[in-house]
Amino acid sequence: MDKTRLQREAAFIRSSLLDQGYLDEQFIQLEELQDNDNPNFVEEVVTLFYTDSARLIYNIDQALLSNQSDFSKLDDYMHQFKGSCSSIGAKKVKNECTGFGEYCDAHNYDGCYRTFQQIKQEYITLKKKLETYFQLLRQAAQI
């Protein structure tokens, strides 16, 4: 596949992610921080997000599975996770986190559990799309 086609495919994925609300303006802010000295900054930040947030996902999973739900702890973990989502512009995931927070405030365990399954789904969907996007960019850069 030639360089132009790879770049076009990557650009299409990027536009789709923004148009469909998976990503927001914050992602564009990260792109603007890339330069010749920091050519892979966005991918580094996204990789760091998925590495670091795996810990928070695990903590929330464990907290939901425990016999006694500590809503204060759940809210704290989710606040941290939501903050990270916000930092990379992960709009859809962040919006689901807002829903989780509302169920936490209401001490609604079922609502928290259901919403968290949706959060994990959106989180994984975005991860796959971004992996494809960065892979195309890397392939284009190598040609």
Place this chain on the structure above:
Amino acid sequence: MTSQNLSTQLRALVVDDNILNRKIHERMLNGLGVECMVVANGKEAVDVHFYGQSFDLILMDKDMPIMNGIEATKELRSMGINSLIVGVSSRSMEAEIREFMEAGLNDYHVKPLTTHKLASIIHNINPNYATK
């Protein structure tokens, strides 16, 4: 690129328990020509000042383990630190912001910060500072 005389280069301290925010804010500040140090909580921010470091700007997150932004800001002010301290948080409730401001902040911004917001903060420190 605008070259900076080292004696006039601004120095900033990023205080945030979130590794992403530390990386992003550091990159933003570096991109604006500001030398940057990062620490992970309020206690580390107090410690670096105790050991003699000084900064023109401190970006202080609110919610951090060990010592939060409110406690750290109060401690820094009681130590006589007059640096510009800008609180940053994703919390937006008025009472929480007021409590943070009353701890001794000069300003407060909701996260995530943008390069544009940071540039205006830096301009407040030194209107003549030429960012990259």
